[in-house]
Amino acid sequence: MTASARARQAGSAIRQLLPSASDYRGARRTWRGDLLAGVTVGIVALPLALAFGVSSGAGAESGLVTAIIAGIVAAIFGGSHVQVSGPTGAMVVVLAPIIASHGAGALAAICLLSGVIVLLAGVLRLGRTISYIPWPAIEGFTFGIAVIIFLQQVPTATGTAGGESTNALVAAIQTVQTVSWPKLGWSLLLVAIVVAVMLVAPRIHPRVPGSLVAIVIAAVATAVFDLPVDAIGQLPPGLPAPVLPVLHPATLLSLAGPAVAVAALAAIESLLSARVAASISDTGPYDADRELVGQGLASVAAGLFGGMPATGAIARTAVNVRAGGRSRIASIAHGLLLLLIVLVGASVVARVPLAALAGVLMVTACRMISIATVRTVIGSTRADAVVFVITAIVTISVDLIYAVLIGIAVAAFFALRQLARASGVHREELPGAAVAGDERIAVFRLEGALFFGVAERMLERISALRDVEVVVIRMSQLQILDATGAQVITELITGLERRGITVLVKGIQPRHLALAERVGVLSSLRHQNHLFDDLDAAAAHARSHVQRARK
Numbered sequence: 001m002t003a004s005a006r007a008r009q010a011g012s013a014i015r016q017l018l019p020s021a022s023d024y025r026g027a028r029r030t031w032r033g034d035l036l037a038g039v040t041v042g043i044v045a046l047p048l049a050l051a052f053g054v055s056s057g058a059g060a061e062s063g064l065v066t067a068i069i070a071g072i073v074a075a076i077f078g079g080s081h082v083q084v085s086g087p088t089g090a091m092v093v094v095l096a097p098i099i100a101s102h103g104a105g106a107l108a109a110i111c112l113l114s115g116v117i118v119l120l121a122g123v124l125r126l127g128r129t130i131s132y133i134p135w136p137a138i139e140g141f142t143f144g145i146a147v148i149i150f151l152q153q154v155p156t157a158t159g160t161a162g163g164e165s166t167n168a169l170v171a172a173i174q175t176v177q178t179v180s181w182p183k184l185g186w187s188l189l190l191v192a193i194v195v196a197v198m199l200v201a202p203r204i205h206p207r208v209p210g211s212l213v214a215i216v217i218a219a220v221a222t223a224v225f226d227l228p229v230d231a232i233g234q235l236p237p238g239l240p241a242p243v244l245p246v247l248h249p250a251t252l253l254s255l256a257g258p259a260v261a262v263a264a265l266a267a268i269e270s271l272l273s274a275r276v277a278a279s280i281s282d283t284g285p286y287d288a289d290r291e292l293v294g295q296g297l298a299s300v301a302a303g304l305f306g307g308m309p310a311t312g313a314i315a316r317t318a319v320n321v322r323a324g325g326r327s328r329i330a331s332i333a334h335g336l337l338l339l340l341i342v343l344v345g346a347s348v349v350a351r352v353p354l355a356a357l358a359g360v361l362m363v364t365a366c367r368m369i370s371i372a373t374v375r376t377v378i379g380s381t382r383a384d385a386v387v388f389v390i391t392a393i394v395t396i397s398v399d400l401i402y403a404v405l406i407g408i409a410v411a412a413f414f415a416l417r418q419l420a421r422a423s424g425v426h427r428e429e430l431p432g433a434a435v436a437g438d439e440r441i442a443v444f445r446l447e448g449a450l451f452f453g454v455a456e457r458m459l460e461r462i463s464a465l466r467d468v469e470v471v472v473i474r475m476s477q478l479q480i481l482d483a484t485g486a487q488v489i490t491e492l493i494t495g496l497e498r499r500g501i502t503v504l505v506k507g508i509q510p511r512h513l514a515l516a517e518r519v520g521v522l523s524s525l526r527h528q529n530h531l532f533d534d535l536d537a538a539a540a541h542a543r544s545h546v547q548r549a550r551k
Contacts, residue, residue: 052091435543
């Protein structure tokens with residue numbers, strides 16, 4: 001390929017990751033529905049943005065800024081036509097301990113670093129790696145996140161300062177031990193009102209924004225009866241000016257680990273959400289790599305304005321699709337509506353009681369758990385149930401990223417074990433009519449996979465042979481061969497030949513031939529003519545060898 005051809009190819013690859021006019025090809029037909037869907041999603045997103053901002057420790061303003069800035073940037077640059085992005089519960093779970101350890105001042109740096117990492121992942125075409133995360137691990141991860149989100153709301157729901165521990169379960173227990181009346185009673189009353197309204201609203205009409213209605217009722221009740229509960233507090237009447245964080249080498253070093261964790265979570269959740277959006281809408285497939293580019297830019301932009309790292313939001317994306325959103329206009333409209341609310345209604349939003357936001361997130365956490373899905377996963381296979389339970393437990397007790405990695409590792413272990421069980425070594429009869437001396441020839445068929453997890457066990461049977469002069473190893477049914485498997489075959493052939501047993505190899509598949517040659521399978525044969533493509537020819541050679549040995 002010439003240099004100019006490579007340059008054109010690189011340019012085409014870069015253009016695929018950038019916005020284009022084709023992103024809005026159908027907008028002339030759908031813009032009215034998109035605007036309506038954007039307004040609907042904006043109404044749903046408002047209480048969630050406030051609640052996630054408060055729960056993370058960054059503040060309600062940070063949540064709103066993220067929903068506005070990241071929502072618009074990801075809509076323009078992302079790879080999904082209907083994805084809605086902003087602050088999410090999973091990100092709050094990761095951010096809360098980071099902010100508690102490093103302070104809110106580290107948030108901008110975390111946004112910038114994690115955003116660049118996600119952006120680079122998209123440029124390097126790593127978007128499809130999400131397919132390597134097994135479904136039970138994803139469900140266990142989601143279950144654990146829901147539990148943590150619920151536990152994180154205990155301090156706000158009880159009107160008490162949070163516990164000292166960074167573990168949500170331990171902190172919740174510490175909080176319960178320090179509650180005091182009457183603030184506890186009034187806070188729980190507001191939580192109960194929010195929960196009741198959010199449960200009843202969908203039964204009245206599916207499109208009633210239960211969370212927003214609940215917050216309005218709680219705010220009015222707090223103002224009318226002058227309840228002694230904490231409120232959001234003053235919000236700036238507009239977006240803050242963008243500020244580029246100062247990144248000292250020591251800061252970069254201390255935040256590198258947290259930034260990688262945030263980036264991994266942002267990529268995983270965004271791609272999962274985009275995949276769900278593609279499955280429930282008729283807007284076509286999504287571009288996973290471009291989605292990562294868009295989410296990376298969204299986090300960087302949000303950080304410059306004082307926001308927090310963003311991801312695709314599955315629940316808000318589903319609302320968008322159900323409300324009729326079919327193009328990026330809907331997600332952009334949702335961000336613009338939130339911006340309008342900040343510009344004209346900041347003083348009203350400031351009076352929302354924190355306990356009401358805790359109630360919203362508690363209901364949201366409960367809705368994240370599908371009992372039917374949990375039963376399906378646990379009832380499918382023992383391996384899937386173990387992956388689900390381990391991932392959920394590690395998510396709650398240790399860390400989200402570790403949970404995903406451990407879930408993948410456990411799933412990989414069970415997958416390899418299943419693959420090993422489906423593999424085997426089978427002794428066969430020689431083809432054709434039996435002749436004298438056939439008892440001195442052993443034919444073995446290798447099938448399935450010969451890899452590091454099973455190679456030794458599979459070939460022990462052959463190496464233990466006695467009273468034979470020729471061994472024919474059939475490899476045509478072998479589907480997977482790795483370097484370990486090829487090395488074990490080499491050692492087997494060498495060992496048998498050392499004992500005076502001639503080894504013939506039949507049917508090495510073309511895709512395995514290069515590996516077999518590099519590792520030494522072919523060179524370990526006594527003669528190059530001992531490699532065959534046809535079983536009848538190998539059997540004839542083996543019989544002739546036995547006959548010659550008897551003379």
